[in-house]
Amino acid sequence: MALITADMPIGDVTSRWPDTARIFARYGLSCASCAISKSETIAQGAAGHGGGRIDMNELLRDLNTFADTGRLPANLPEARATAGAPAGVPRGMAEQKGVKHVIAVMSGKGGVGKSLVAGLLAAGLAREGFRVGVLDGDITGPSIPRMFGVREKPQPVGKTQTLNPPRSRGGIPIMSMNLLLPSEEEAVIWRGPMISGAIRQFFSDVAWGELDYLVVDLPPGTSDAPLTVMQAIPISGVLLVTTPQALATMIVTKAVRLVKQLGGDILGVVENMAYVRMPDGSRNEVFGPSQGLKLVIAANAPLLASIPIDPEIARLADSGGIEDYDGAEAAELIKNFLAVAPEKHPAVRA
Ligand SMILES: Nc1ncnc2c1ncn2[C@@H]1O[C@H](COP(=O)(O)OP(=O)(O)O)[C@@H](O)[C@H]1O
Ligand SMILES: [Mg+2]
Known part of the structure; x- marks a missing residue:
């Protein structure tokens, strides 16, 4: 049963099911943690960030899978290159191990x-x-x-x-x-x-x-x-x-x-x-x-x-x-x- 629809504010979805923020993030919608998401709908968010490249059907399917089962779907899109710790310090950069x-x-x-x-x-x-x-x-x-x-x-x-x-x-x-x-x-x-x-x-x-x-x-x-x-x-x-x-x-x-x-x-x-x-x-x-x-x-x-x-x-x-x-x-x-x-x-x- 589709609980979550494209016209719902992202903030409503993430406040009811906090872990959906991870699904949004995998689709390039890191705005799930954004102050604007309180009023922005899923459709608006996808249009603003994905450059029209976000597959709304797949996103909604994954969100609803989570809402129905409480589990993150197995085949989420690969995480985008995130800002995590850099893999190896580039040459010429200062180092500080701690x-x-x-x-x-x-x-x-x-x-x-x-x-x-x-x-x-x-x-x-x-x-x-x-x-x-x-x-x-x-x-x-x-x-x-x-x-x-x-x-x-x-x-x-x-x-x-x-x-x-x-x-x-x-x-x-x-x-x-x-x-x-x-x-x-x-x-x-x-x-x-x-x-x-x-x-x-x-x-x-x-x-x-x-x-x-x-x-x-x-x-x-x-x-x-x-x-x-x-x-x-x-x-x-x-x-x-x-x-x-x-x-x-x-x-x-x-x-x-x-x-x-x-x-x-x-x-x-x-x-x-x-x-x-x-x-x-x-x-x-x-x-x-x-x-x-x-x-x-x-x-x-x-x-x-x-x-x-x-x-x-x-x-x-x-x-x-x-x-x-x-x-x-x-x-x-x-x-x-x-x-x-x-x-x-x-x-x-x-
Ligand atoms: N939201 C705020 N409310 C009140 N005073 C602020 C606020 N933000 C900055 N200030 C004051 O404005 C001045 C400039 O802020 P600062 O952080 O030094 O700016 P910057 O580093 O961008 O030059 C400081 O005196 C700071 O205390
Ligand atoms: Mg300053």
């Missing part, structure tokens, strides 16, 4: 909240029990150390070249060029090769220990700076941060092309400063209406969260308290990230 997955946070331009999303991601994953570190690859400002309230200079391990990263209050190791500079205000005017050399060392010559995720805050934009960083360290997946301004989707298209050129994968998109919550509970979309659906289509990746402009975020980010932020949208970001992430459960530790 780090399982590197997640790079990217933006088309500065000031959209890239560092903030990197911070929320790291803090949220740590809260879920993952072992997380943050590598600040954006030397244009001290946002990462400030957000986590870290000021200590990294100290060498014994007499080696390896540096011990200082830790946040919650125990997250943080490495940033800004921690090595004499003062926060010191402007860093470095050229690309020097930056990527430094970042490479921040990856390989820092005692990160065993990490499930190393979150890398990339330099802003889609120019040389983020590119050289992505070429220097083995990235498992990229998170793209934008605001809902008109130009955002064009920038996203550019960013997607860049990531693809490097053989990488966009895991998801985060729309930041999407709206302001008004006292009456309504949403004021200061920067224009949400571009969520367009972003999803442009990036061919799920929208992981729409984060409002929240004075509490700004306050905590400025005062070293980002780990204390517990907004619902941050929780949603983590939940949706884990649905597409290469590692879905914290390692069991003694």
Whole structure:
């Protein structure tokens, strides 16, 4: 009996039968874990992602097999090449044995909240029990150390070249060029090769220990700076941060092309400063209406969260308290990230 039909919102299906997200994913509809799927129907999702190549009959048959029997069908389409751990580190890349997955946070331009999303991601994953570190690859400002309230200079391990990263209050190791500079205000005017050399060392010559995720805050934009960083360290997946301004989707298209050129994968998109919550509970979309659906289509990746402009975020980010932020949208970001992430459960530790 066909319970599931093409006109049902994907979100309804996955909330009733959570494991169907795996079936959707095999058909290239990773949007099953996407915020948009709440309203998008299976037919719309297939049209948006599959380029018309998804066989709706087969998808519905597999979904209904699961709904009827509670078992995943045996002959699901092969998983697409996913963003999992890279098979072998390409030549010329820095190495770091203890780090399982590197997640790079990217933006088309500065000031959209890239560092903030990197911070929320790291803090949220740590809260879920993952072992997380943050590598600040954006030397244009001290946002990462400030957000986590870290000021200590990294100290060498014994007499080696390896540096011990200082830790946040919650125990997250943080490495940033800004921690090595004499003062926060010191402007860093470095050229690309020097930056990527430094970042490479921040990856390989820092005692990160065993990490499930190393979150890398990339330099802003889609120019040389983020590119050289992505070429220097083995990235498992990229998170793209934008605001809902008109130009955002064009920038996203550019960013997607860049990531693809490097053989990488966009895991998801985060729309930041999407709206302001008004006292009456309504949403004021200061920067224009949400571009969520367009972003999803442009990036061919799920929208992981729409984060409002929240004075509490700004306050905590400025005062070293980002780990204390517990907004619902941050929780949603983590939940949706884990649905597409290469590692879905914290390692069991003694
Ligand atoms: N959703 C938000 N609500 C309130 N303030 C925000 C939000 N996102 C970012 N900010 C603030 O905006 C500024 C820029 O954010 P930041 O993460 O440093 O941007 P980027 O890294 O993209 O340049 C910071 O002061 C940050 O605290
Ligand atoms: Mg920043």
